[in-house]
Amino acid sequence: MQLNIRQFSSKDANFRKDLEQLLSWESVSDTRVQKSVEEIVNRVRLEGDAALIELTNKFDRRSVSSAAELVIEADELAQAAERVDSKIVDALKQAAERVKSYHERQVQPSWQYEEADGTILGQQITPLDRVGVYVPGGKAAYPSSVLMNVMPAKVAGVGEIVMVVPTPDSEVNDIVLTAAHVAGVDRVITVGGAQAVAALAYGTETVPKVDKIVGPGNIYVATAKRMVFGAVGIDMIAGPSEILVVSDGESNPDWIAMDLFSQAEHDEDAQSILISTDAAFIEKVKVSMERQIDDMSRQEIIKTSLEGRGALIHVESMEEAVEVANIVAAEHLELSIANPEEWVGKIRHAGAIFMGRYTPEALGDYCAGPNHVLPTSGTARFSSPLGVYDFQKRSSIIFCSHEGASEMAKIASPLARGESLEAHALSAEFRMIDKA
Numbered sequence: 001m002q003l004n005i006r007q008f009s010s011k012d013a014n015f016r017k018d019l020e021q022l023l024s025w026e027s028v029s030d031t032r033v034q035k036s037v038e039e040i041v042n043r044v045r046l047e048g049d050a051a052l053i054e055l056t057n058k059f060d061r062r063s064v065s066s067a068a069e070l071v072i073e074a075d076e077l078a079q080a081a082e083r084v085d086s087k088i089v090d091a092l093k094q095a096a097e098r099v100k101s102y103h104e105r106q107v108q109p110s111w112q113y114e115e116a117d118g119t120i121l122g123q124q125i126t127p128l129d130r131v132g133v134y135v136p137g138g139k140a141a142y143p144s145s146v147l148m149n150v151m152p153a154k155v156a157g158v159g160e161i162v163m164v165v166p167t168p169d170s171e172v173n174d175i176v177l178t179a180a181h182v183a184g185v186d187r188v189i190t191v192g193g194a195q196a197v198a199a200l201a202y203g204t205e206t207v208p209k210v211d212k213i214v215g216p217g218n219i220y221v222a223t224a225k226r227m228v229f230g231a232v233g234i235d236m237i238a239g240p241s242e243i244l245v246v247s248d249g250e251s252n253p254d255w256i257a258m259d260l261f262s263q264a265e266h267d268e269d270a271q272s273i274l275i276s277t278d279a280a281f282i283e284k285v286k287v288s289m290e291r292q293i294d295d296m297s298r299q300e301i302i303k304t305s306l307e308g309r310g311a312l313i314h315v316e317s318m319e320e321a322v323e324v325a326n327i328v329a330a331e332h333l334e335l336s337i338a339n340p341e342e343w344v345g346k347i348r349h350a351g352a353i354f355m356g357r358y359t360p361e362a363l364g365d366y367c368a369g370p371n372h373v374l375p376t377s378g379t380a381r382f383s384s385p386l387g388v389y390d391f392q393k394r395s396s397i398i399f400c401s402h403e404g405a406s407e408m409a410k411i412a413s414p415l416a417r418g419e420s421l422e423a424h425a426l427s428a429e430f431r432m433i434d435k436a
């Protein structure tokens, strides 16, 4: 099948403009989706379960009549695990173990230090009480996303985990429920989209209000998360998947073609980009894609994604490749080159960096250990992978000895008076040992 994928070179006069246009999709989509998400969120906030049921029936093609039908309790999750092929259950358990082991290294303990006069300063770290985990389920089922969202929350010690997942046409995916069981989810609610995010943010008669919502999803989910931020915490905006492969032209073109497909098959809105210093290699990858796509079960989604949002970019040098990669700030960056360790330090913006020819992004999606919930749409410039730190919060700890309070009051008092805040000044001065 022929693929009309955008192709350009860093030598083109319009290169920067073309690149900008390639990456500018989210803002265009935002205005299209914004209004409908606003309406959905407001309805769920004001009407609770009634709106949640109506919107779920509409968007997921269901015929639910009571909210109780939307809830799957922990014991039903365990039953689902019995219906799933034991090889898949084993793989889920092994993946969960690897993800857990990686995330255990992220735990931030409380800390404190003592000054000479006995004053103690520090931070007390506590887990969140209740979190909502969004697991996408519109176009594909994501048991792996259950593990990636829930394991770090478990490692952090979160009190209660409520998972939402859409079940279009009422098709419940047993592997998703099994993953929820393996990871230790407390309750699953089969709703999705902006209505699920709103229900978790504001609470309904059936869905408990949570402290934070985490997890990826399509543009409706991402827009809703952005909208409810403030009423609840959110992790990041993790939208349609992206991959940027940087190749030196020495990798197997079939492997690279499949790596590009691997993210394109998620969604028509997913983005796969290849950058190479070798123009002939780019052609080989294109030929390989046109050959291999005929055998792909999700070829329509792949084609739409590659033709709408994909690109093959020729650059003059690895320096230039790195410069472009830092502009793209992709969710996933594959460095399919001979010496990735020489270049990795120059990458400033990427959700996850896959180093070398034997590290396909797909291994990170399932079981390498690091989280696959990653910042998309260039937000890797300021966001990080989902981690234990997203489920922990910090309280400052201050204990003043009498001597310490007295010394600090000498600093605080003039500052408070400089702000004309007399009560502040006096509050500090009362603690002085020598008030003269």
Ligand SMILES: NC(=O)c1ccc[n+]([C@@H]2O[C@H](COP(=O)([O-])OP(=O)(O)OC[C@H]3O[C@@H](n4cnc5c(N)ncnc54)[C@H](O)[C@@H]3O)[C@@H](O)[C@H]2O)c1
Binding pocket: 036, 059, 060, 135, 136, 137, 138, 139, 140, 142, 145, 166, 191, 192, 193, 194, 195, 216, 217, 218, 219, 220, 221, 238, 239, 240, 241, 266, 267, 269, 270, 331, 372, 373, 374, 376
């Ligand atoms: N970044 C990550 O870590 C990560 C991980 C897994 C998946 N993903 C991405 O998550 C996304 C999953 O998307 P999905 O669609 O399969 O599932 P989803 O669960 O995110 O979205 C499905 C929901 O979207 C809502 N919706 C669909 N069309 C709508 C419309 N016209 N108006 C209002 N609401 C509408 C419906 O409520 C539906 O339940 C993909 O883009 C995939 O690439 C990202």
Ligand SMILES: N[C@H](CO)Cc1c[nH]c[nH+]1
Binding pocket: 142, 144, 145, 240, 241, 242, 263, 331, 365, 372, 373
């Ligand atoms: N690549 C997705 C994150 O962008 C995660 C995923 C789940 N399953 C397969 N892939």
Ligand SMILES: [Zn+2]
Binding pocket: 241, 262, 263, 266, 362, 365
């Ligand atoms: Zn993936």
